Amino acid sequence: MARYSSVGAAPRILVLVLLVLVLLVGGTxxxxxxxxxxxxxxxxxxxxxxxLDRPSDVDPIDDAVLLDSARLAKRxxxxxxxxxxxxxxxxxxxxxAAELALxxxxxxxxxxxxxxxxxxxxxxxxxxxxxRARVEQISRNLTGMPPVNAxxxxxxxxxxxxxxTLQITEQRAAEAGEFSLVPFWLSQFPPQRxxxxxxxxxIRADQ
Numbered sequence: 001m002a003r004y005s006s007v008g009a010a011p012r013i014l015v016l017v018l019l020v021l022v023l024l025v026g027g028t029x030x031x032x033x034x035x036x037x038x039x040x041x042x043x044x045x046x047x048x049x050x051x052l053d054r055p056s057d058v059d060p061i062d063d064a065v066l067l068d069s070a071r072l073a074k075r076x077x078x079x080x081x082x083x084x085x086x087x088x089x090x091x092x093x094x095x096x097a098a099e100l101a102l103x104x105x106x107x108x109x110x111x112x113x114x115x116x117x118x119x120x121x122x123x124x125x126x127x128x129x130x131x132r133a134r135v136e137q138i139s140r141n142l143t144g145m146p147p148v149n150a151x152x153x154x155x156x157x158x159x160x161x162x163x164x165t166l167q168i169t170e171q172r173a174a175e176a177g178e179f180s181l182v183p184f185w186l187s188q189f190p191p192q193r194x195x196x197x198x199x200x201x202x203i204r205a206d207q
Contacts, residue, residue: 131164132164132168135161135164135165135168136168136172138165139165139168139169139172140172142154142165142169142181143169143172143181147181147184147185147188148188150181150185151185151188151189154166154185154189155189155193159196159197159200162197163197163200163201163204166182166185166186166197166201167201167204167205169181169182170182186198
């Protein structure tokens with residue numbers, strides 16, 4: 001019975017020792033957490049007994065190289081961002097230049113169109129002035145000849161020239177305060193054509 005008790009005491013002692021170690025380690029960690037002690041200073045002698053020394057400090061040269069590498073990496077990153085921003089602005093300038101070129105081409109096209117319209121308008125004005133001058137000369141010639149001869153010539157005119165000649169003849173007579181020969185000329189026309197010419201003259205006068 002005594003031998004059984006002596007044999008059973010060893011495990012209990014081992015358990016107690018382990019419990020003490022656990023409490024010691026736990027207390028050390030807790031006090032280190034609270035900032036009351038430096039656990040590394042306490043654990044270092046014990047760790048050295050088991051060959052668990054702290055790793056040697058980093059070589060200052062290697063540390064400087066790492067710092068330079070980090071600075072270079074940041075600088076390269078900054079340069080990359082600057083390059084991207086410059087490229088973006090260049091694309092914006094290119095787009096703006098393209099828009100300005102399109103706008104310039106559009107303005108030039110409109111200016112050319114306006115010039116063409118002005119030239120065409122001036123040409124029509126000159127043509128109208130020249131035509132009116134010719135019709136006025138025809139009217140003067142007709143009023144200066146015997147009415148029978150004038151009627152024979154007028155009957156050979158196409159409707160537009162005939163109407164213009166009759167209207168200008170009436171205008172000249174009104175300006176001079178003279179009697180117009182137009183009613184007499186039309187009375188010598190075939191009735192159907194005379195009616196058609198008078199109708200067209202009325203429509204043109206209303207316009």
